[in-house]
Amino acid sequence: MQGIKVFKNPSREEWRDITARMSVSDDEINGVVQEILRDVASGGDAALRDITLRIDGMWPDSLMVTEEEYVEAESLVSEQVKRAVDEARENVMRFHQAQSFEPIDVEIAQGIYCCQRAVAIDTVGLYVPGGSAPLFSTVIMLAVPARVAGCRRVVMCTPMRRDGKVAAEVLYTARRCGVDTVYKLGGAQAVAAMAYGTESVPRVDKIFGPGNRYVMKAKQLVSAVTAIDMPAGPSEVMVMADETAEPSFVAADMLSQAEHGADSQAVLVCNNELIAKAVAEEIARQKALLPRLEVVNKSLECARMVVFDDKEDMIDFANSYAAEHLIISMREPWNVAAHITAAGSIFVGNYSPESAGDYASGTNHTLPTSGWARSCSGVNLDSFVRKITYQELSPEGLNALSNTIMTMAEAEGLDAHANAVRVRLEKMKNNE
DSSP states (O other): OTTOEEEESOOHHHHHHHTOOOOOOHHHHHHHHHHHHHHHHHHHHHHHHHHHHHHHSOOOSOSBOOHHHHHHHHHHSOHHHHHHHHHHHHHHHHHHHTTOOOOEEEEEETTEEEEEEEEEOSEEEEEOOOTTSOOHHHHHHHHHHHHHHTOSEEEEEEOOOTTSOOOHHHHHHHHHTTOOEEEEOOHHHHHHHHHHOOSSSOOOSEEEOOOOHHHHHHHHHHTTTSEESOOOOSOEEEEEEOTTSOHHHHHHHHHHHHTTOTTOEEEEEESSHHHHHHHHHHHHHHHTTOTTHHHHHHHHTTOEEEEOSSHHHHHHHHHHHTOSEEEEESSSHHHHHTTOOSOSEEEESTTOOHHHHHHTSSSOOOOOOTTGGGTOOOOOGGGGEEEEEEEEEOHHHHHHHHHHHHHHHHHTTOHHHHHHHHHHHHHHHHTO
């Protein structure tokens, strides 16, 4: 079917190979990224310059975006785009404000009081991919919840274009969403700069944002010295479809994913071959109209269509794949969604395109990829806070709990722990 691989009722033993993402040799990526991290950690700005010149063939006059560049960017962005940014920003803000963490205050027993408070991460670093498209939507998805959470400092790294500037839409959105400083820096070296700090780029407490496989590997490696949101690499979509699905919608969703990049993946899971054939025909028709046809064709080389006779197999396969984006175009889609246990974000029904979540419906589009949705959540308000617990025991509360504490401490051979209670009991007794 138009060159896309089709699988009919594959056995569960075959699922592992079918759900595998396209990948570069891990050894190759590790070696390149580790060298970049070492160089930036030891060489600071000079290393950033050498690496960027080697990879991109250019270095900006000013690594930090200047006020003049912000002013110029605002003048270049159309009023229509500005209105779109404002509406998307408002929707994302409303959804993330609704996630606000309520303090927990519990009196566990008389005289034993425990509570929990959310405290914003102080300094966060946002990575916004550049490449062939100005992903200013990612600025909204990262900067807005950072500000809702109350982070004191928000810095951003994003690659510059061939003219040495950052796309006007990206800079306008960064200023509109409260980013403090933007650096014209991309790739693994940008992640390294935020993780270790350089003369120009501050060390951050947590790094957020998607990127290619090198950026994702860099985030994983620097997680030993700074926190990261999640492994978020090349984007992916899975569409679950039955006879109630509209083939043109399904094809459009798969193509919207394919145009992200050559290493993006689109997967169709359906319940008969006629659907797969109709979608393939629509893909062939629609892709011919797209300007990024070369990228789309490359991405479609790793696309998959999987046909199952049984709906339960469709659901199990979807959970096995653990898609970043999962679109459910099936009869009773909410019932199907209730059985999905591994997905970054779910789009329910024929009129819920992935594009809505990518831009403006309110949910966050920074999501776990490559199967990490089995264990990781997408970016949300909690991503930008730490939760600190507190406890206060009155003398009466400590006395009531003392036997339990000392018994457990002594059983573990930690006598000093038991003694920390015992000395207080003796003090209390002496004060009677």
